[in-house]
Amino acid sequence: MNETMVTVVGNVATTPVYRELPTGPVARFRLAVPTRKYDRVQNTWSDGHTNFFTVWAWRALGTNVQGSVSVGEPVIVQGRLRVRDEERGGQHWTSADIEAVVVGHDLSRGTAAFRRVLKANPALTEPALREPALREPAAERDGEPSPVGR
Amino acid sequence: MNETMVTVVGNVATTPVYRELPTGPVARFRLAVPTRKYDRVQNTWSDGHTNFFTVWAWRALGTNVQGSVSVGEPVIVQGRLRVRDEERGGQHWTSADIEAVVVGHDLSRGTAAFRRVLKANPALTEPALREPALREPAAERDGEPSPVGR
Amino acid sequence: MNETMVTVVGNVATTPVYRELPTGPVARFRLAVPTRKYDRVQNTWSDGHTNFFTVWAWRALGTNVQGSVSVGEPVIVQGRLRVRDEERGGQHWTSADIEAVVVGHDLSRGTAAFRRVLKANPALTEPALREPALREPAAERDGEPSPVGR
Amino acid sequence: MNETMVTVVGNVATTPVYRELPTGPVARFRLAVPTRKYDRVQNTWSDGHTNFFTVWAWRALGTNVQGSVSVGEPVIVQGRLRVRDEERGGQHWTSADIEAVVVGHDLSRGTAAFRRVLKANPALTEPALREPALREPAAERDGEPSPVGR
Numbered sequence: 001m002n003e004t005m006v007t008v009v010g011n012v013a014t015t016p017v018y019r020e021l022p023t024g025p026v027a028r029f030r031l032a033v034p035t036r037k038y039d040r041v042q043n044t045w046s047d048g049h050t051n052f053f054t055v056w057a058w059r060a061l062g063t064n065v066q067g068s069v070s071v072g073e074p075v076i077v078q079g080r081l082r083v084r085d086e087e088r089g090g091q092h093w094t095s096a097d098i099e100a101v102v103v104g105h106d107l108s109r110g111t112a113a114f115r116r117v118l119k120a121n122p123a124l125t126e127p128a129l130r131e132p133a134l135r136e137p138a139a140e141r142d143g144e145p146s147p148v149g150r
Numbered sequence: 151m152n153e154t155m156v157t158v159v160g161n162v163a164t165t166p167v168y169r170e171l172p173t174g175p176v177a178r179f180r181l182a183v184p185t186r187k188y189d190r191v192q193n194t195w196s197d198g199h200t201n202f203f204t205v206w207a208w209r210a211l212g213t214n215v216q217g218s219v220s221v222g223e224p225v226i227v228q229g230r231l232r233v234r235d236e237e238r239g240g241q242h243w244t245s246a247d248i249e250a251v252v253v254g255h256d257l258s259r260g261t262a263a264f265r266r267v268l269k270a271n272p273a274l275t276e277p278a279l280r281e282p283a284l285r286e287p288a289a290e291r292d293g294e295p296s297p298v299g300r
Numbered sequence: 301m302n303e304t305m306v307t308v309v310g311n312v313a314t315t316p317v318y319r320e321l322p323t324g325p326v327a328r329f330r331l332a333v334p335t336r337k338y339d340r341v342q343n344t345w346s347d348g349h350t351n352f353f354t355v356w357a358w359r360a361l362g363t364n365v366q367g368s369v370s371v372g373e374p375v376i377v378q379g380r381l382r383v384r385d386e387e388r389g390g391q392h393w394t395s396a397d398i399e400a401v402v403v404g405h406d407l408s409r410g411t412a413a414f415r416r417v418l419k420a421n422p423a424l425t426e427p428a429l430r431e432p433a434l435r436e437p438a439a440e441r442d443g444e445p446s447p448v449g450r
Numbered sequence: 451m452n453e454t455m456v457t458v459v460g461n462v463a464t465t466p467v468y469r470e471l472p473t474g475p476v477a478r479f480r481l482a483v484p485t486r487k488y489d490r491v492q493n494t495w496s497d498g499h500t501n502f503f504t505v506w507a508w509r510a511l512g513t514n515v516q517g518s519v520s521v522g523e524p525v526i527v528q529g530r531l532r533v534r535d536e537e538r539g540g541q542h543w544t545s546a547d548i549e550a551v552v553v554g555h556d557l558s559r560g561t562a563a564f565r566r567v568l569k570a571n572p573a574l575t576e577p578a579l580r581e582p583a584l585r586e587p588a589a590e591r592d593g594e595p596s597p598v599g600r
Contacts, residue, residue, distance in 0.1 A: 003485055004458050004501055005305060006531070007157040007228050009252050035453055043343070051454055051533045061258040068261045076226055076252045078157055081456070083501045083546040094544030096533040102159050102226045104254020108211040110266040111218045114255040153335055154351055155455060156381065158304050185303055185380075193493070201304055201383045231306070231381075233351045233396040244394030246383040307457040307528055309552050361558040368561045376526055376552045378457055402459050402526045404554020405564040408511040411518045416560040 004081040006098065008033050008053060009106060012073050018066040027062040029069070031055050031077060031098075055079070057100045064117060065103050074106035154231040156248065158183050158203060159256060162223050168216040177212040179219070181205050181227060181248075205229070207250045214267060215253055224256035304381040306398065308333050308353060309406060312373050318366040327362040329369070331355050331377060331398075355379070357400045364417060365403055374406035454531040456548065458483050458503060459556060462523050468516040477512040479519070481505050481527060481548075505529070507550045514567060515553055524556035 010033035018027045035048035055077055057065040069075060079100040105112045160183035168177045185198035205227050207215040219225065229250040255262045310333035318327045335348035355377055357365040369375060379400040405412045460483035468477045485498035505527050507515040519525060529550040555562045 004456060004483055006454060006456050008454050009228070033454055049532060049534075051531065052535065053533065057257075064257040064259075064261050068257055068263070070264075073264055073266075076228060076254045078159070078226060081501065082499060083503065084499075085502070091541060094546070096544070096546055101258070103257045104226045105262055105264040107207075107214040107218055107253045108251070109214075110264055111214050112255055112262040112264045113218070114220075114223055114260055114262045116223070116260040154306060154308050154333055156304060156306050183304055199382060199384075201381065202385070203383065231351065232349055233353065233383075234349075235352070244396070246394070246396055309528070357557075364557040364559075364561050368557055368563070370564075373564050373566075376528060376554045378459070378526060401558070403557045404526045405562055407507075407514040407518055407553045408551070409514075410564055410566040411514050412555055412562040412564045413518070414520075414523055414555040414560055414562045416523075 005078065005101075006081045007076065007078045008051070008098065009076045010034065010051075010053075010074070012069055012071050012075055013052065015071045016066055016069055018062065024059045025062045025066075027057045027065040027069075029055055029065075029071075031075070052096070053077075054095060054097045055100050055103070056097060057103055060117065061100060061103060065100075069103065069105075074109040076102075076104050076106050078102045155228065155251075156231045157226065157228045158201070158248065159226045160184065160201075160203075160224070162219055162221050162225055163202065165221045166216055166219055168212065174209045175212045175216075176209075177207045177215040177219075179205055179215075179221075181225070202246070203227075204245060204247045205250050205253070206247060207253055210267065211250060211253060215250075219253065219255075224259040226252075226254050226256050228252045305378065305401075306381045307376065307378045308351070308398065309376045310334065310351075310353075310374070312369055312371050312375055313352065315371045316366055316369055318362070324359045325362045325366075326359075327357045327365040327369075329355055329365075329371075331375070352396070353377075354395060354397045355400050355403070356397060357403055360417065361400060361403060365400075369403065369405075374409040376402075376404050376406050378402045455528065455551075456531045457526065457528045458501070458548065459526045460484065460501075460503075460524070462519055462521050462525055463502065465521045466516055466519055468512065474509045475512045475516075476509075477507045477515040477519075479505055479515075479521075481525070502546070503527075504545060504547045505550050505553070506547060507553055510567065511550060511553060515550075519553065519555075524559040526552075526554050526556050528552045 008031065010031045013030040013032040016027045016029040018025065031053045033051040033053065035050070036045045037048040056062075077098055077100050079098040079102070082097040082099065083094065084097065085094045158181065160181045163180040163182040166177045166179040168175065181203045183201040183203065185200070186195045187198040206212075227248055227250050229248040229252070232247040232249065233244065234247065235244045308331065310331045313330040313332040316327045316329040318325065331353045333351040333353065335350070336345045337348040356362075377398055377400050379398040379402070382397040382399065383394065384397065385394045458481065460481045463480040463482040466477045466479040468475065481503045483501040483503065485500070486495045487498040506512075527548055527550050529548040529552070532547040532549065533544065534547065535544045
């Protein structure tokens with residue numbers, strides 16, 4: 001409640017780092033969000049300031065980001081913004097983090113083949129669940145290694 | 151300027167319809183955005199109201215949506231909201247449309263393999279262009295059929 | 301969870317209607333959100349489509365809207381979007397409602413004198429409460445008639 | 451284009467500082483945006499992380515903010531997010547700025563008396579202008595000091 005939700009569109013600036021923590025799996029990457037400035041006199045666009053965010057994807061989203069997102073790819077991220085200020089070793093640090101609710105590839109820049117992940121472990125996906133899984137991929141029915149949890 | 155931008159997360163409710171218009175290609179589909187209600191007494195979630203939108207994707211985004219998005223898939227859409235009211239044949243109609251800026255698969259629900267589309271025709275991609283295409287897929291260099299419907 | 305939150309900026313198109321319901325007070329008004337189109341060739345702006353929404357403000361927000369907002373005033377509204385479709389008497393109706401979380405006057409268009417409302421009845425303000433009331437206006441301490449309809 | 455727009459709701463943490471710059475007037479203040487955490491087990495809310503932003507209001511908005519907004523007041527701000535990173539004197543600094551498009555008092559917390567500012571100087575208000583001023587305050591017609599900056 002009263003969270004600052006943001007939707008940002010940019011490019012993955014670092015290879016996602018994946019960890020299995022006691023609180024669940026998490027994938028983390030830096031996102032570069034360039035802006036474009038319009039010059040009315042010249043009637044042209046030029047590059048403006050670039051915002052950088054650290055994106056955190058937890059649970060099923062983290063697992064799927066790890067299996068789907070590479071450095072350089074264009075993505076859209078929706079999530080909760082956290083601006084943090086700290087003092088470490090006499091240094092002043094601030095970071096802008098986004099705890100992602102949704103991550104997706106930006107289809108204005110390319111195509112994507114999507115594959116729904118079977119809800120194998122309700123504990124992982126329940127918080128984000130909004131409908132039953134409609135299609136059960138053959139591979140998972142056959143007991144082959146699931147694409148999640150790698 | 152002063153547009154009502156929205157970000158919605160839901161399921162593709164109809165097969166995208168693709169048209170080549172004089173103003174460029176466009177893909178259109180219905181999006182269902184269910185909400186979940188929290189019951190404090192029962193400490194449970196139940197289904198709430200479902201919003202429906204008609205999503206319009208133009209130019210390169212339309213072409214890539216046509217080549218990537220199927221009915222039933224979970225997506226995130228960011229775009230400009232249009233609420234329209236009309237009188238047709240004595241009937242009163244309102245529709246809620248979204249002119250999409252970005253569409254992407256919701257990776258909290260599955261995995262996706264992304265492929266950047268080479269900017270073959272500047273006229274198609276210029277309005278959405280924010281950086282040069284970094285990698286040129288081999289298939290397109292070799293003149294093989296492209297995965298998108300150009 | 302998974303609500304479609306929107307922030308809209310426009311003009312109050314109808315006098316707010318105030319009701320005391322069993323579930324609490326509510327104020328309702330129509331909001332007109334005009335858009336402006338930019339013409340690159342002419343380098344000018346012109347009027348575009350206008351979106352209309354029905355805004356619902358509940359509890360303390362409803363009481364304060366009733367005491368503060370008049371037809372014609374420019375406001376910003378943040379809330380949950382509801383697009384409704386119904387069949388009534390053989391007619392098809394759709395409406396776009398916003399359940400407001402915050403309403404405020406648009407200070408790019410004028411000035412405003414703000415007065416914090418003392419939290420007299422916790423039941424009214426608790427859901428929106430984010431901090432203790434810091435200042436207690438003299439008038440209310442003295443038992444003078446309050447500007448809001450409590 | 452491709453700006454990261456945010457809408458934040460919080461409390462004014464510092465007295466707005468007003469400057470007349472060659473590029474126009476500007477008002478600047480710090481905004482504290484607290485979040486609330488829900489504890490499902492205890493069924494209670496507690497304070498979470500607080501985000502701090504520096505809000506910049508330019509031109510007519512800056513003048514009206516200066517004349518309307520005081521430290522401690524609850525406001526809603528919509529604008530463009532800028533996350534800046536710099537090295538100064540061997541120190542690493544980051545700040546999260548919002549270039550405000552709209553600022554308004556949060557009416558869920560109190561009441562406000564609004565007064566439209568006559569467009570006396572087109573150069574100040576043109577960029578934000580979306581409709582003609584409907585009412586002409588008497589004071590301005592009579593050549594009295596302007597209602598802003600009091």
